[in-house]
Amino acid sequence: MSTRVYITGVGVVSSLGLGKEEFYRSVAAGQSGISPVSSFDATNLGRLYAGEVKQFRARDHLTAVESRRMGRCSAMALAAARMAVGDAGIDASHLKGPRAAVVLGTTMGEADILEDLEGAWIQKGLRGVHRSLLPKYGSTLLPIHVARALGAQGMVLTLPAACAAGNYAIGFGADLIRSGRADVVVTGSTEIIQELQFSGFVRLAAMATERCQPFDLNRQGLIIGEGAGVVVLESEAHAVRRGARAQAEVGGYGMTCDGYHITRPHPEAVGSIEAMRQAITRSGITPADVDFINAHGTGTKANDQAESKVIHDIFGDRRIPISSMKSMLGHCMGAASAVEAIGCVMTIEKGIYPPTIGYETPDPECDMDVVANVARTGKGEIVLNNSLAFGGYNAVACFAKPDVLPPIAFRRALARDTAA
Amino acid sequence: MEPLPSPPRREPRVITGLGIVSPLGIGREAFEAALATPELLSNRPLSPVETFDATKLENPPIAEVRGFDPAKYLGDKGLRTLDRLTKLMVVAARLGLVDAGIKKDGAFVHSSPQRAGIVSSNAYGSLEAIVELDRVAKLEDARYINPAKFPNTVANSASGYVSIWESLQALNVAVSDGNCGGLDAFACADIYLDSERADVLAVGGAEAMSEALFLAFEKFGALSDKTRLSEGAAFAIVEPESHARARGARGLAHILGFGTAFIPPEDDSTLVHASSEALERAVRDALADAGVAPEEVDVVASSMLGVTLFDRSELRALSAVFPKDTCITAPKLVLGETLGAGGAMGVATALAWLGGVTPAPVVQGAAKAKTRIALVTAMGFYGNASALVLKRYES
Numbered sequence: 001m002s003t004r005v006y007i008t009g010v011g012v013v014s015s016l017g018l019g020k021e022e023f024y025r026s027v028a029a030g031q032s033g034i035s036p037v038s039s040f041d042a043t044n045l046g047r048l049y050a051g052e053v054k055q056f057r058a059r060d061h062l063t064a065v066e067s068r069r070m071g072r073c074s075a076m077a078l079a080a081a082r083m084a085v086g087d088a089g090i091d092a093s094h095l096k097g098p099r100a101a102v103v104l105g106t107t108m109g110e111a112d113i114l115e116d117l118e119g120a121w122i123q124k125g126l127r128g129v130h131r132s133l134l135p136k137y138g139s140t141l142l143p144i145h146v147a148r149a150l151g152a153q154g155m156v157l158t159l160p161a162a163c164a165a166g167n168y169a170i171g172f173g174a175d176l177i178r179s180g181r182a183d184v185v186v187t188g189s190t191e192i193i194q195e196l197q198f199s200g201f202v203r204l205a206a207m208a209t210e211r212c213q214p215f216d217l218n219r220q221g222l223i224i225g226e227g228a229g230v231v232v233l234e235s236e237a238h239a240v241r242r243g244a245r246a247q248a249e250v251g252g253y254g255m256t257c258d259g260y261h262i263t264r265p266h267p268e269a270v271g272s273i274e275a276m277r278q279a280i281t282r283s284g285i286t287p288a289d290v291d292f293i294n295a296h297g298t299g300t301k302a303n304d305q306a307e308s309k310v311i312h313d314i315f316g317d318r319r320i321p322i323s324s325m326k327s328m329l330g331h332c333m334g335a336a337s338a339v340e341a342i343g344c345v346m347t348i349e350k351g352i353y354p355p356t357i358g359y360e361t362p363d364p365e366c367d368m369d370v371v372a373n374v375a376r377t378g379k380g381e382i383v384l385n386n387s388l389a390f391g392g393y394n395a396v397a398c399f400a401k402p403d404v405l406p407p408i409a410f411r412r413a414l415a416r417d418t419a420a
Numbered sequence: 421m422e423p424l425p426s427p428p429r430r431e432p433r434v435i436t437g438l439g440i441v442s443p444l445g446i447g448r449e450a451f452e453a454a455l456a457t458p459e460l461l462s463n464r465p466l467s468p469v470e471t472f473d474a475t476k477l478e479n480p481p482i483a484e485v486r487g488f489d490p491a492k493y494l495g496d497k498g499l500r501t502l503d504r505l506t507k508l509m510v511v512a513a514r515l516g517l518v519d520a521g522i523k524k525d526g527a528f529v530h531s532s533p534q535r536a537g538i539v540s541s542n543a544y545g546s547l548e549a550i551v552e553l554d555r556v557a558k559l560e561d562a563r564y565i566n567p568a569k570f571p572n573t574v575a576n577s578a579s580g581y582v583s584i585w586e587s588l589q590a591l592n593v594a595v596s597d598g599n600c601g602g603l604d605a606f607a608c609a610d611i612y613l614d615s616e617r618a619d620v621l622a623v624g625g626a627e628a629m630s631e632a633l634f635l636a637f638e639k640f641g642a643l644s645d646k647t648r649l650s651e652g653a654a655f656a657i658v659e660p661e662s663h664a665r666a667r668g669a670r671g672l673a674h675i676l677g678f679g680t681a682f683i684p685p686e687d688d689s690t691l692v693h694a695s696s697e698a699l700e701r702a703v704r705d706a707l708a709d710a711g712v713a714p715e716e717v718d719v720v721a722s723s724m725l726g727v728t729l730f731d732r733s734e735l736r737a738l739s740a741v742f743p744k745d746t747c748i749t750a751p752k753l754v755l756g757e758t759l760g761a762g763g764a765m766g767v768a769t770a771l772a773w774l775g776g777v778t779p780a781p782v783v784q785g786a787a788k789a790k791t792r793i794a795l796v797t798a799m800g801f802y803g804n805a806s807a808l809v810l811k812r813y814e815s
Contacts, residue, residue: 045562065688098681098701107574109596118632120552120557126635134640135692135801139575140598141544144802148684153698156682156804157604158596160545161573168593175611196554199562200570238590255617257534257592259583262571271589274534390571391580416616 002408005174006239006246007078007399009088009232010342011080011188015051015225015329019083024346026328028375030355033329034212034223040195045202049210050193050420051330066149070347071110071315076228076335077190081146084186088232092185094242096151100181102143103157103173104230105165105189107334108197109139115194123273146230156180163389165189165329166229166338167397171253172314173233178408182341183238188230188338197333198224206300212331214297214303214324214356215370217363222298225330231345248348251382251398251405252282252415258392263276265306265388272310272386279384280314281418283398284411287315290398292353292381294340294413296386297324298331308366321378323371327357337387337395344399347380422645430614433675434664434813436522437657439512439622440756440768443483444581446511448519452772453619455754456781471504471548471651472631481643483650483756484629485534494585501568503546503649505628509587513538513622517586520657521669524621528587530667536616537591539609540579540655541601541625543760546572548630563812572747578626590618599723600798601625601681602654602763603806607678609658619663624764626653629766630647637757646726654764656771671813673774676793677710680806694733696740699797699805703741706795710809714742715727718788719779721796724750725757734799735784745784752780763798763806770794774812 012019015033016026026033029133035051051078058067061079070078081102085095094100108114113136122130144155155176161168164191173187201207201224208220239246260266280287296307311322325340326332332339343354352375359372381401390396398405405411440447444454470487474480490499490507493514499507517523522530543802553565571577576594583592591612597604602625609623627633629651635648656672664671665791685693707714720738724731731750738748751769752758758765773779773791780787791812798806 008523037530069689069691098705107576109575114536114550117636118554119558121632122551122555126639129635129639129643134636138598139545139596140800142603144682144684144804147682148803153682153701155604155680156597156605157608160594160596162574162576162580167754171610172593172608175615179611179614181611194563196550196557196573198563199557199565200553200567200573203563204570205567228541253789255591255593256539257580257589258582259587259589259592262577262580262584318789362430390574391576391592393576393580412543 002178004236005177005233005247006402007248007250007345008234008239008244008246010345011083011087011230012339012342013053013056013076013080014339015053018055020342021406026111027232027343027354028352030357031328032357041140042198045199047202047207049223051223052193053226070145071111071113072220073110073190073192074142077104077230077318078149078190078231079141080228081124081186084230084232088090088299090232093358099183100152101154101176101185102147103169103185103187105159105161105169105334105410106139106142107160107162107165107191110137111140111192111194113137146186150186151195161393162391163333163336164387164393164395165334166336166341167253167385167387167395170231170250170341171397174250176378177233177235183235186230189335190228191226191332191334193224193226197400208299210351211358212299212327213358214299214327215363215366216359217361219299221300224331225332227332227335227339229335231341243302246398246402248345249402249405251400252279252411253395253397254278256304260392263392265302269309270308271392272306272388272394273313276310276314276396279396279398281413282411284414285382285404289382290320290384291382292347293320293322293384293386294325294344295322296388297326299326305365307370319369321353321369321371323356325354337385341385344383347383348399348401351380353378353380427706429460432661433610433613433658434661434662434671435656435673435675436659436669436671437516438768438771439486439514439516439519441508441512441655442480442652442757443485447515451768453779455769455772456777471629473741480582481645481648482634483648485652489803503549503572505546505626506581508628508653509540509578509626510582513582513586513655516622516655516657522657533589535590535619536588538579538582538588538622539593539595539605541595541760543598543601543627544633545575547632549573549626551632593641595767597804598800599759599762600800600804600806601760603796603798603808604680606808607680613660619659621658622655622656625761627651627759627761642727644726646753650758652758652761654761654768655682656767671815672771673813674811675808676712676811677706678808679709682804684803693803694799695803695805696731696733696737698803699734699737699799702805702807703797706807706809710791712809717742717746717793717795718791719747719773719794721751721770721794722748723752723762723798724783725752730799745785748780748783748789749779750783759771766796770796770810774810806813
């Protein structure tokens with residue numbers, strides 16, 4: 001058995017706004033969510049900027065008891081999940097019980113809780129550690145908190161896949177539905193900025209000073225960000241039965257692991273090329289059918305060059321429009337590919353290609369049709385969402401306007417043919 | 421409680437190898453030999469702690485992989501910046517691939533890097549690495565943290581290193597679902613194999629002992645004489661049956677079915693929760709998925725660990741499903757609590773039983789001389805539970 005899987009609702013917590021309307025407006029306008037970091041003192045580190053979500057207050061979205069139960073990372077995920085559920089117009093009864101699952105991605109999970117625990121232990125000793133705080137730590141808690149709030153009783157799973165976590169989670173969520181193990185899956189990814197991570201990226205010499213400028217000749221590196229992106233996935237039958245409006249279809253997705261280096265991309269980008277090839281063939285299409293690519297585009301020399309290699313390998317001479325939302329949001333790490341997947345849904349719904357802001361000097365090593373500085377309109381029916389993460393974790397997902405992709409049986413046959 | 425409608429039949433999965441690094445031994449044969457020696461299983465002395473300075477603690481309830489020497493399996497090069505979690509994981513995966521006959525002398529003899537992957541569970545990441553860097557940041561200056569060790573703070577880093585060391589490039593999925601992750605990894609693997617993303621997957625989990633992890637569990641009051649915090653890694657090599665047959669592989673077991681459920685506490689302010697109801701549903705779904713009746717199960721490798729709240733709840737669920745005389749065991753009383761590796765350790769134990777070792781330690785019922793079907797369970801700390809059904813391999 002296999003079925004089409006639709007995105008019927010989206011929710012987002014980002015430095016460019018809470019909820020899809022504000023998010024879409026800011027992204028389309030090419031606004032920047034990058035600002036001086038306020039949650040800790042970064043003066044010593046020589047880097048001050050991040051895509052921090054400053055307007056999020058857990059109590060606006062959670063009950064008092066819920067706020068006490070969880071850290072900021074879970075709270076953002078739950079807020080985004082509630083927005084997605086509201087956006088899907090799905091009755092609470094559909095989310096309850098064993099046929100509803102929650103799958104979330106992250107890099108560090110409840111990093112603020114760990115920071116509190118560790119800070120107390122390192123500075124005051126074990127007696128300074130609050131016992132009640134201990135069970136609140138663990139990335140396993142993210143989907144537990146969300147499932148509990150929604151009443152979902154199926155699989156609760158965290159996929160920690162670094163910066164590819166959103167695509168991993170959404171892809172697996174769709175797999176769960178296709179395999180017949182769930183009807184509805186609430187899925188996406190979430191991440192918060194935390195001091196240790198910020199310092200780590202500074203020490204890896206990967207961080208830019210004020211701006212993230214993907215594909216620009218003078219790009220300096222990444223700017224880290226945070227947020228949460230959550231979508232409601234439903235099987236075709238379930239969506240039709242309740243009269244849901246499908247915003248997009250989850251097509252095929254590709255996954256590979258470079259197995260090359262823990263932080264550097266493979267110089268020939270073979271794994272990334274294979275992941276993109278799989279995303280295309282598993283969607284039953286050819287590269288010519290793809291309208292737009294949401295790039296991984298971190299703004300580091302190595303990533304953008306490798307990504308350009310992938311695009312040239314797959315698309316040859318065709319200059320396909322490509323853009324990186326990280327120029328506006330920063331790199332939301334574990335949350336990146338889910339927040340950006342919601343950008344892809346916007347592209348599909350509104351035909352808007354978000355811009356890469358701060359794009360000034362083209363880099364001959366990244367010779368592509370970058371959507372520079374101002375959003376562009378286009379067909380935008382079939383979109384690829386790239387995530388080429390730390391650890392050599394590559395995942396490329398295809399999202400499409402509902403019912404534009406060929407039937408499932410055809411996709412499977414094509415994927416088999418091209419694999420052989 | 422009616423089980424869920426089962427998903428459509430898939431091609432059977434076969435376990436063709438096991439790699440394990442555990443307090444009871446390293447490698448499948450040593451592990452099985454230890455399980456087959458009852459005197460080893462009872463009253464094992466608590467080992468002197470090797471992973472951190474525990475001189476101030478009196479008989480800490482810890483089970484470690486004693487004298488673990490990764491260089492023996494991996495060579496001397498490239499180990500300096502790897503943390504313990506990574507070393508445990510890489511060694512177990514390597515041993516598994518060799519045991520399955522997929523690899524020999526470091527090279528693939530069957531399948532290929534592009535068609536081989538890993539699904540790995542871990543619950544708490546490398547606390548060792550996070551604490552080490554945070555100490556520098558807090559007590560000295562964040563500018564001095566070691567960038568070569570920073571990658572170890574990322575949750576899926578250890579799994580990423582397995583792909584680097586073992587050339588597993590088809591896919592690399594890290595799973596985190598606390599104590600259930602070690603079984604959930606098998607459910608994920610099943611789905612990934614179903615969509616033909618790989619021919620061979622190393623499936624399992626790992627958890628590493630560290631001072632922070634131990635103190636956290638100790639402070640929470642989760643440990644006792646009976647309940648030791650433990651560590652280790654176990655990876656089963658899983659293939660579709662057709663692939664295993666085509667390459668003439670030796671089978672250790674069939675994976676028949678899986679179930680998982682989450683039922684939180686009703687009291688809003690409670691977080692930690694042992695859900696008997698969730699486990700019962702997970703077990704019933706796994707049996708339905710497997711097409712196996714409760715009476716056909718010869719032994720249950722439960723996740724009972726010596727903590728009354730959880731053990732009672734688990735026994736209640738199992739008693740609701742199985743006849744009174746079904747043999748219910750508690751391998752964790754011997755292996756300790758390995759958290760994210762726990763489910764995979766349960767699978768490793770069940771494989772030994774399917775291979776002829778007599779199940780122990782028994783909590784209820786009596787062990788049969790021969791095990792044909794085993795069920796492995798996992799209970800999470802938050803109302804989550806999972807179950808997996810295995811059958812002795814019959815060609």
